[in-house]
Amino acid sequence: MNRPLLRPLCFALAYFCGAILIVYVSPRFDWVTIAWFFLLAMVLGLLHYLSHRRDEAKLHDAVKRLSDLLHSFAEQAESLPEQAGSPPLEDGIFGVLHDEIYKSLVSQKRSRDAALKAKEQLKRNMEDVTHQIKTPLTGVLLLLELWESDPHHAVEYQGRIRQEIERLCALSDLLLKLSSMDAGAIAFEESSFAAHGLVIDVEFGLDAIINQKNICLEVVGEDFMILGDRVWLMEALINIVRNAVAASPAGGKIEISLSRNAIFQSITVKDAGPGLTPEQQKRVFERFYKGDPQSPGFGIGLSLARAIVRQHGGELLLRSSSGGSEFEMRFYPRMRKEEELVSCNKLP
Structure with a gap:
């Protein structure tokens, strides 16, 4: 049975049973019977009021926990556990909502961490590529200066410059292969x-x-x-x-x-x-x-x-x-x- 309908039915049943009991005890419809019906209504009204207050308190507590969860992620995302799916606050829609929000936040944290890691790796790769390119270029410039100052050894300098250029070509070829592999742009022939x-x-x-x-x-x-x-x-x-x-x-x-x-x-x-x-x-x-x-x-x-x-x-x-x-x-x-x-x- 749907839980929202269960409580009104319980109160209706309690009122019905109370009315039968009052009629059984005081079958004459006089002021005493009316007083008993009034007392029954007051008791049931008080119980309904207390039940409603309890629901409000639980709802307020659930909303507060969801709010705290969102604030904790915004302020201290690192403290969020790596495993999604923490126990729900309670059975019902807010328990499911809490669980889904928690999973979403953990997923976002993992995505953010992966993006930061990829960004750091990209930075290191760019520094390494720059270094790998700069080294042979610096060597080529130095050999050109030596060639100008010492033309008698031009053949030797030409050979060493060729080696440095071939090294650059090999590096560019490897980088092209890696980038194509990362992009999934290579169609393997089986x-x-x-x-x-x-x-x-x-x-x-x-x-x-x-x-x-x-x-x-x-x-x-x-x-x-x-x-x-x-x-x-x-x-x-x-x-x-x-x-x-x-x-x-x-x-x-x-x-x-x-x-x-x-x-x-x-x-x-x-x-x-x-x-x-x-x-x-x-x-x-x-x-x-x-x-x-x-x-x-x-x-x-x-x-x-x-x-x-x-x-x-x-x-x-x-x-x-x-x-x-x-x-x-x-x-x-x-x-x-x-x-x-x-x-x-x-x-x-």
Whole structure:
């Protein structure tokens, strides 16, 4: 039964029962009977008044709590708990209203925190990009001044200027890829290809820097077929292997292992470097982060590799110890097929 109707019905029933009792006790309709009816009306009126006051007090308390909730969010948003859905004030419309307002405020707080975090990250990225661009430009200006003052070594200066310009071109290419990935503007072309063939092509592409450090690259494990964009996955694996070459000492060994089971497929790259500290492990996938500021590169490769793998429904995992670091590209082909099947079933 609707609660707003319950109270009037209770008062009507009480009046009816009281009237029957009065008629039973005093069946003659005289002044005594009228007095009893008057007393009954006064008692019921008093009870109705007290009930109404109690409802007003509860309503005032509910409104005050909602007001306090809104003021606390406006003044001290950080003190609001992260989990939405606090217990309602009471059963009924104000309890539901309180709960919905609370959820809305927590959602707004999370959105605000995410926006502030993104703004801070954007600021850091802009500072890093500015630094990465300014460094080779400063080098080019310096080399031009040296060229003017020492024309006898013009060929040497030309070569070094070319290196700096190529570095700028590589940086712009990486930034374009990252921005396209963030904007979702890349249409991946799916095809089936062998994981071992992908690794061989990556080794061939990095043959110069591998031979420069006399690195031994070994491929182990059982070959399998990958469904995805071969060009972009090759880009991801090149960045991971290049990072492994940079971390490994001269004459070291890099092992690339292929494995699969009923749940996932993986390509794991293990280097022979000193490993990463806990702090480096937390930040290794941050854009423009380099454990060694003096190392070559821009600190974008691993971030780009993780973005590519995630776009293929996989994940890039890290395990590191004093014996070296492992980066694992893990794919879930069965989960992707199930998601595609669900998407097809949703189509009209």
